[in-house]
Amino acid sequence: MPPLALSRAGVDRAAEHRLDEPWLAAAWSHPATRVLVISEGKAFVVDTERGSELVLLPSFEAPEGGERYFLGTDQDGVSYFAVALAGGTLPGRLDGDARPAGLREVGALLDDRQAGLLVHAVALENWHSSHRFCSRCGHATGPAAAGHVRRCTSCAHEHYPRTDPAVIMLITDGQDRALLGRHSLWPEGRYSTLAGFVEPGESLEQAVAREVAEEAGVVVDLPTVRYVASQPWPFPSSLMLGFLGSADERDGGTEITVDGEELSEAAWFTREELAAGMASGAVLPPSGISIARRLVELWYGGPLPEAARW
Structure with a gap:
């Protein structure tokens, strides 16, 4: 990668x-x-x-x-x-x-x-x-430890920077097609990998399967989920954890049903379909700064076509 x-x-x-x-x-x-x-x-x-x-x-x-x-x-x-x-x-x-x-x-x-x-x-x-006040007593906090701690001015409790883990995944089916979706707030034609925050008490692999099922209705074959790489995403405080995985082909597990909230559209793409859509302008790829772009390129087999870069 x-x-x-x-x-x-x-x-x-x-x-x-x-x-x-x-x-x-x-x-x-x-x-x-x-x-x-x-x-x-x-x-x-x-x-x-x-x-x-x-x-x-x-x-x-x-x-x-x-x-x-x-x-x-x-x-x-x-x-x-x-x-x-x-x-x-x-x-x-x-x-x-x-x-x-x-x-x-x-x-x-x-x-x-x-x-x-x-x-x-x-x-x-x-x-x-976003952490100006103490979550224990409500009083103001101030920076300490050279900016890596906030200390309450009343109860002296120390607060440390938080990082919110989020999974981001490229799921493929039995035909090696990639599942890509369009967020409801994105411009027409913008497609990317699916992603979502990890919930309390949940493993990363479970989060991958749950988010894909919730957003696109696709069932993930949990043993196929494997970690690829991570990337800080301070907008405002996420850590993006990248995964690859496969859909469960049994009992209609690859059928797409978008939730209408997170995703407005989703589709399975072959490499040829993705390249053709990008060449025509009908499909806009993930940003080059995002790990989503690298996950797509990992499946695609190399950099996306030059004409598609933006």
């Missing part, structure tokens, strides 16, 4: 330093330290011939007033921090060609190190923005 755009990294998260305030202070003030400024999931990038690059500022140029998160260090000893600004407003003092952009737009265009930095920062920002 080709590399997943949001699963790349080039920085050691160096968690051992998160409670070491003197070390963090020294790292912040070091002239080699670089800071990623984000606001509501966006950061400044500069477009180059090689792709896009994050604008990483020296710490003395970083804006004040935002929450500060320690992201880690690279093999050269450079430390990286993020500063999250409220209100969706990035500082306007950057000159040149810098522009604000989010992960969906530039995640696949950044190099491994910068992609990992932005995913980490966006995930932390999303979590902090």
Whole structure:
């Protein structure tokens, strides 16, 4: 499987330093330290011939007033921090060609190190923005452990970043056709693999079978379900766990009945049908940043036709 755009990294998260305030202070003030400024999931990038690059500022140029998160260090000893600004407003003092952009737009265009930095920062920002109050006593919480904990200002209970596991799966039938569906909110013609959140007390394999049955009415042959790869999906806090599996051919198990809520359409596609639909524009493939695209390509046997890329 080709590399997943949001699963790349080039920085050691160096968690051992998160409670070491003197070390963090020294790292912040070091002239080699670089800071990623984000606001509501966006950061400044500069477009180059090689792709896009994050604008990483020296710490003395970083804006004040935002929450500060320690992201880690690279093999050269450079430390990286993020500063999250409220209100969706990035500082306007950057000159040149810098522009604000989010992960969906530039995640696949950044190099491994910068992609990992932005995913980490966006995930932390999303979590902090939605966990301002203690779930035990209702009082305000504040950031701690270099941005990887929120501590209640009243009862001192510590809250840790949450990750919501979600399964995403490409199911095939006895003819090796792929089951793809269109979400009710997607544009006409947009098809992708099925996906859904794991419920409490449920195994990942059980979640695959349940979601496929609920959304498309197709019965999954549970012993055929196998894990492929994972990808963080901080929109706002998911971890996408990719699977392949086969439908149970017995007793009409491959018959499609969409739920009308999650999916408005679903169909079995041969490779030839998918290629023809994409060539004509009738079928739009999953985004290149998503693990869904890689699962489809894994079944397809290679990259989807060039004409279909968007």
